[in-house]
């Protein structure tokens with residue numbers, strides 16, 4: 001009888017090891033200690049029971065029961081938070097994007113560092129006391145007007161998943177090219193296990209000074225791997241290379257086919273593609289009020305980037321809520337079926 005012992009432990013302090021002992025050739029599970037990722041601290045909303053024991057040791061033996069719903073922020077959950085902040089600061093928003101940002105892009109800048117740089121220049125051009133500070137950004141967050149029904153969606157999704165399978169858990173994430181200080185202070189921030197967004201470094205008097213974190217196009221996909229591999233929590237922010245570690249797919253905390261990604265823009269295309277390619281669900285949203293952007297959204301459908309395209313309206317019985325509930329329901333059903341098969 002061959003015994004396989006597998007120990008997963010990436011940190012020495014506060015880590016929990018997983019020990020999988022399997023007998024062969026009978027395929028009977030001999031003993032198992034629940035697998036929980038090794039991390040010093042876990043975010044508050046991580047659920048304890050992510051894995052279900054497979055008594056027969058069939059297949060890869062663990063049924064992962066967590067579903068990740070991942071949102072872009074600007075124009076997915078709320079209208080453009082950066083533009084509304086700039087507007088409140090007396091900046092001509094149209095000129096900022098159409099002329100100033102565009103001329104940097106024409107000169108070879110990546111769009112995300114371009115706008116962060118312009119914000120710093122905008123701030124520096126002002127007298128002390130009128131500059132863009134951490135406080136000004138975080139005070140803007142609670143004033144962000146979210147799309148209709150957004151605040152109620154989290155509870156509805158969780159309830160729906162659990163109505164199909166009591167073990168199913170849903171975690172919510174944000175991956176945004178917008179400004180973290182604003183997004184993290186919105187009234188829905190508490191629903192998210194993690195919020196990854198672009199960030200500034202601040203000077204001694206808390207004025208924006210330099211881009212500290214830039215989340216652009218393909219950077220967004222990096223955070224899908226964070227979610228999938230379970231590299232989350234405060235400590236993961238200071239270990240940027242951990243995400244590159246090779247982890248067998250069967251050990252992913254949340255398989256890609258249990259990830260739903262919602263986004264509206266060109267920066268979301270790599271995430272749409274990755275999620276779809278790996279069996280997850282990509283939902284494109286568009287602002288019904290903004291006709292200019294309809295064409296862009298339709299392009300996502302024509303190019304086969306998204307599984308569905310719906311207006312950014314989270315109201316009861318809206319097309320978006322129905323799509324989300326159907327997507328979550330489909331994954332929860334799959335989890336339930338897998339558990340039954342394993343226990344077969």
Ligand SMILES: [Mg+2]
Pocket residue numbers: 072073074075076263264265
């Ligand atoms: Mg967006």
